[in-house]
Amino acid sequence: MSEQERVNPFPGPRPYQAQERERFLGREEVTRLLANSILAHPCVTLFGPSGSGKSSLMQAGVVPLLEEQYGFRTVRVDAWLTGEVPLERLARAMFSGFELGEVPAGMGLPEAMDEAIRLAERSSERPILIFLDQLEQLLLPDREPGPVGQLLKSLGMLARKPIQGLQLVLSLREDYLGRFRDRARGRKVLWEQGFRLGPLTVGETVTVASRLAELGVPAQRWQEEEVRRLMLQVRGAGQAETDEAEVQAAFAQIVCRALWEERAEKGGVAGAVDAEPILHRYLAATLEALGPLKADARRLLEEHLVASDGTRTLLMEQQARAVLPQGEAETVLSSLERAAVLRAEEHRGSRYFELGHDWLARKVLELQRERLGREEEERRRQRERASRRRLVLVASVSLAVALLMGGLLLWALSAKRQAVEQAVMAGAQEWMAREQSDISIKMLSEIRHPEKVHGWAELSNTALVSSRLVAELPASKPxxxxxxxxxxxxxxxxxxxxxxxxxxxxxxxxxxxxxxxxxxxxxxxxxxxxxxxxxxxxxxxxxx
Incomplete structure (x- = not known):
């Protein structure tokens, strides 16, 4: 079977979508309970730990049930962008969800919301569900309180409207619940009906994972005992090694998805089940996906979120933002948090981050040591290159000095020779002036390089012409x-x-x-x- 034909039933760390509801298993009872609570109250606050599956429960469980059984029309906002006015985001979502076109120009945002509800009621008697996910994003320290307060005020007014079939669901992490109540003080209707969603246990996850593996294409049969060993490896910190221990859902999904892919590529052949190397590969892929920000993300993890012994350390959000490139901190932090590499918790009006698992901490420490080793090796090579450059420089200078000294010596010898020859030339000129041409000729013959001595040829010709070294040897015959x-x-x-x-x-x-x-x-x-x-x-x- 080709890779395009395969269907992995595990979504990984992202939430389940509505079209995946057939594979959203193990939450049937809680889906029914939450749907009943929504039908019974104008506003329900859904909260739970990070990674407990709140978004998946709504998107693949509750919303499809309410739409199919009760005909609900759904308006959903699942992210709150920095720099965007929250109430404007909701108003646009309502006009789009009810197929009303664009928000009328010049209309105030609260009035736009009322207009959207009025037009939606007029167009259909079907009930309305407004689902606002990840509200904790609006409670972060860098968010302006004014626009958030305006949204909460409008939501409170919306929840009190005497409209049959208008339901609100507000979803956020439970560590932000206290701050949410503080911001919504005086609007009790927004938080008095709470619904907590806890993580699945090891035993529940074993059943779900085994069933999901069979729903993939091609289907795989996983032994419950090997899945149990795998899920025990991703149980929450401090949890006992039992079936009742809570599972870290994001990591469970990550390792199950990777295991399914690995076995699909090997034709369903079972191998050793070990979560740690799977998470290590996942960390590498997550960092790689950051592209040019990969190095900054690695530096954040290696230098600020792991101790020298490999244990996890905590880092406040403002500290994390300070060590990342200006303007890119949100991208890096949100990417790592979505991938479950980082876990964020509310703390005194801010947040702190830590690595999502001890295995990740050990891998980050390993990466840190590898990087430090490479850096030390590079420094050693730089020192060697610098030493070689110094040696080459010293040798070059020494050679230059030697050549200079040799040149100076040759110049000195040449100058000395020229001086001697000039002295000989001067002597020859002096003897010539005394009409001792024979002595002058003898001295001129001692000059080794006559071509370099000015006047040598002229003086030699004059000396030879006037030379007295002539003897006549008489003979009677030739x-x-x-x-x-x-x-x-x-x-x-x-x-x-x-x-x-x-x-x-x-x-x-x-x-x-x-x-x-x-x-x-x-x-x-x-x-x-x-x-x-x-x-x-x-x-x-x-x-x-």
């Missing part, structure tokens, strides 16, 4: 070669006349003449040690 000895002190020449001569390099003195060839000599050269001379002749011989 010379074919000449070579210096390794020490540069002597020169050997090879002549066309077949002789070789060894001269002093300065040209002084008489040469040593080496004879013995009849043919001209091609070449002559000294041995590497300068001790011997080798000659080569055109006759193809060489002599040492």
């Amino acid at each position: 010379l074919n070669s000449a070579a210096f000895s390794p020490d540069g002190e002597r020169v050997v020449t090879a002549s066309e006349d077949g002789t070789a001569r060894v001269w002093r390099a300065g040209g002084t003195g008489m040469p040593v003449v080496l004879r013995g060839y009849e043919e001209p000599l091609n070449s002559a050269a000294f041995s590497p040690d300068g001790e011997r001379v080798v000659t080569a002749s055109w006759d193809g011989t060489a002599r040492v």
Whole structure:
């Protein structure tokens, strides 16, 4: 069976609707008693603990019964929006419910209500039921007392009208009943007929849940003993572990709905029944549904509603609003309260919040520890990244300093070399000025980078032109070669006349003449040690 064809018989934390009355089980007797009380009194105040099922009882039980058996026409207001005038909300609901169109422009609100009743009586003799749900919303500290007082005054006048078949039902949480009576002081008709609705017991819920599972599509058969174990897990705080213990209806619905879905997906296969993980998954889904406000809701739960040992703590409403983003507190708090994640109680003119169950508190503590662990890990990583950045910075600075120092050293060496070469250049210029071109040439030859020394080429040319390092070595015939000895002190020449001569390099003195060839000599050269001379002749011989 596809997911679209499945019908889960458990609505979860929301109230039952009129179209679900066939699955609204276990409240048949109390439905009849409340309907009789409504028929007998012009106004009935329905009260009970949060989550006891007041809205479900009216919407899926009492209202359908009164409409079918007595022909009632119903006007219902089930929410009171902040910033909206309550009496205006009721007047619009009456005109809409009686199909009278829009509220006439310029008509006062009390007069508009009277006009709606007058027109409704004229159009039909059928009785009228006006059902106002969740009146505790009008008693919150942030509500202006004036508009609320105007609504209560008009309701009191409406309840006293001598109109046969006009019934009022005012529904609110019992922890707001005292404040309601204070606000409605002098209008006893609004609260003197009270009807309390208590939660179902474990035994009653076991029967209802087992029957409901069979009404789903596909039908499931649940063993009463396993359902009993499940319901005992969601009994009220401080309740004994018996069938008479009261059940927290919202959590019972949540775990039953999730269990039914799980078994439908597995083809009805029964598994271990444990409510706690179901509530944990439900909490995660509820927070996820808040979208961009999820983080703010988690911070509220983790930092303000659970102690370090996992126990639930209380938080006053004004404190809760102070820690949430301005303008979004109502959205977060109402969403968490509707989902039964938060439980609200009236306290000295305000409200306090606490987590709906100890299991939720344990899960919130777990989420808190996970978050703190992630934050600590992120801080550690940030410290590591910062440390690495510092090391990179230090290394970069060190490298830059090293490069700078190396550059400065090279610059200093270059500057020193340039200074030395400039000094040599200056010396060469000085010797040149003294007409000692040979010394100037020798000094100029010691400059390693002449291209970097200004005037070197010009001075070198001048020195070479005027150099006196010229020795004439006379010969009777043309010379074919000449070579210096390794020490540069002597020169050997090879002549066309077949002789070789060894001269002093300065040209002084008489040469040593080496004879013995009849043919001209091609070449002559000294041995590497300068001790011997080798000659080569055109006759193809060489002599040492």
